[in-house]
Amino acid sequence: xxxxxxxxxxxxxxxxxxxxxxxxxxxxxxxxxxxxxxxxxxxxxxxxxxxxxxxxxxxxxxxxxxxxxxxxxxxxxxxxxxxxxxxxxxxxxxxxxxxxxxxxxxxxxxxxxxxxxxxxxxxxxxxxxxxxxxxxxxxxxxxxxxxxxxxxxxxxxxxxxxxxxxxxxxxxxxxxxxxxxxxxxxxxxxxxxxxxxxxxxxxxxxxxxxxxxxxxxxxxxxxxxxxxxxxxxxxxxxxxxxxxxxxxxxxxxxxxxxxxxxxxxxxxxxxxxxxxxxxxxxxxxxxxxxxxxxxxxxxxxxxxxxxxxxxxxxxxxxxxxxxxxxxxxxxxxxxxxxxxxxxxxxxxxxxxxxxxxxxxxxxxxx
Amino acid sequence: xxxxxxxxxxxxxxxxxxxxxxxxxxxxxxxxxxxxxxxxxxxxxxxxxxxxxxxxxxxxxxxxxxxxxxxxxxxxxxxxxxxxxxxxxxxxx
Numbered sequence: 001x002x003x004x005x006x007x008x009x010x011x012x013x014x015x016x017x018x019x020x021x022x023x024x025x026x027x028x029x030x031x032x033x034x035x036x037x038x039x040x041x042x043x044x045x046x047x048x049x050x051x052x053x054x055x056x057x058x059x060x061x062x063x064x065x066x067x068x069x070x071x072x073x074x075x076x077x078x079x080x081x082x083x084x085x086x087x088x089x090x091x092x093x094x095x096x097x098x099x100x101x102x103x104x105x106x107x108x109x110x111x112x113x114x115x116x117x118x119x120x121x122x123x124x125x126x127x128x129x130x131x132x133x134x135x136x137x138x139x140x141x142x143x144x145x146x147x148x149x150x151x152x153x154x155x156x157x158x159x160x161x162x163x164x165x166x167x168x169x170x171x172x173x174x175x176x177x178x179x180x181x182x183x184x185x186x187x188x189x190x191x192x193x194x195x196x197x198x199x200x201x202x203x204x205x206x207x208x209x210x211x212x213x214x215x216x217x218x219x220x221x222x223x224x225x226x227x228x229x230x231x232x233x234x235x236x237x238x239x240x241x242x243x244x245x246x247x248x249x250x251x252x253x254x255x256x257x258x259x260x261x262x263x264x265x266x267x268x269x270x271x272x273x274x275x276x277x278x279x280x281x282x283x284x285x286x287x288x289x290x291x292x293x294x295x296x297x298x299x300x301x302x303x304x305x306x307x308x309x310x311x312x313x314x315x316x317x318x319x320x321x322x323x324x325x326x327x328x329x330x331x332x333x334x335x336x337x338x339x340x341x342x343x344x345x346x347x348x349x350x351x352x353x354x355x356x357x358x359x360x361x362x363x364x365x366x
Numbered sequence: 367x368x369x370x371x372x373x374x375x376x377x378x379x380x381x382x383x384x385x386x387x388x389x390x391x392x393x394x395x396x397x398x399x400x401x402x403x404x405x406x407x408x409x410x411x412x413x414x415x416x417x418x419x420x421x422x423x424x425x426x427x428x429x430x431x432x433x434x435x436x437x438x439x440x441x442x443x444x445x446x447x448x449x450x451x452x453x454x455x456x457x458x459x
Contacts, residue, residue: 021373115435
């Protein structure tokens with residue numbers, strides 16, 4: 001008896017092919033020399049981006065190689081998933097890290113982020129990437145010890161992947177598009193997760209309008225972190241006065257103009273603030289009022305020539321309380337917080353985007 | 367055994383703009399300045415204006431300033447370029 005004939009309408013699954021040029025190199029060392037000699041790195045060694053590694057990233061994110069993540073707005077460079085995945089592999093990303101990298105770049109390609117300006121400016125900022133939601137735990141992003149430094153694999157490689165993508169896909173190389181006078185170490189990697197498990201405050205992404213439980217990234221064109229320290233009070237106002245003083249110092253020494261600021265509040269400082277019943281909104285409103293300077297104070301730091309006839313004009317560091325990004329992160333001990341200033345006032349705006357969602361389908365929160 | 371590695375650069379280049387025709391002489395022509403608005407541009411463009419008019423016989427110099435020094439010039443300014451024979455995009459820190 002003949003076996004039954006089975007028919008199916010299912011088509012065999014075929015992956016769309018990668019289209020990037022392939023270079024055959026002798027070994028790992030030869031790969032390093034190829035990438036360094038072409039200006040394809042940040043100066044550190046890279047993981048050779050092989051076809052299987054890149055395909056694994058795309059598979060994890062359910063993206064096809066040609067998927068357009070966005071278009072660089074000034075020179076109209078298309079940014080595809082395949083090319084971003086190559087740079088993510090080079091940075092050391094595992095497939096599970098790739099959706100965060102892709103979403104961060106999608107957020108940076110939103111008009112309000114002003115990607116060309118922030119990557120080409122002599123001001124030398126970097127993209128600060130803040131991760132919220134369950135994906136932090138899935139990828140092992142650590143939000144405690146050394147939160148702004150080399151805290152863990154996930155945040156290190158995600159931040160680096162974004163930088164490599166800027167270098168290779170948008171020519172943001174020092175002396176090329178990148179005209180930074182100094183830059184700062186965050187240009188290697190500048191990514192952290194929020195410590196949502198050890199705070200009663202709403203996550204940053206929720207404050208900025210996304211639903212609780214959604215994984216998200218917030219990107220901000222940011223200067224280097226300025227650490228503050230106050231271990232001698234439990235009064236919320238006194239603790240926050242230290243943050244306000246650092247913001248005012250930045251206004252005088254760097255840029256007087258208001259924009260997004262981020263502050264990192266570690267456990268030792270946030271516990272008394274939380275115990276006093278303060279929420280993130282209360283912190284934002286307090287700092288909105290306290291972080292402001294008189295234009296005339298520029299004269300005290302050698303900038304008297306640009307005060308002109310506006311000495312009494314008041315410049316708030318924040319255009320509104322909503323411009324403050326309050327982030328719970330840091331090791332369990334130590335009264336060390338950080339103020340992260342914007343690149344240049346409000347010319348760029350922080351963008352929050354959900355991971356796995358279409359950022360062009362709805363207006364991101366700015 | 368070799369390793370096949372993928373090109374990380376953007377192999378697809380953006381559409382290239384076509385260069386405008388070069389002008390042979392500036393005498394009697396209109397030159398536009400597009401300033402990024404920073405402090406340093408004022409002295410630079412002021413002197414360039416003087417040189418163009420006095421030394422090269424330029425007929426008119428049009429000054430325009432971008433509202434955001436880190437963003438491209440506004441569409442209205444870009445549209446005006448068609449009326450000029452040459453343009454100087456100035457950066458002054």
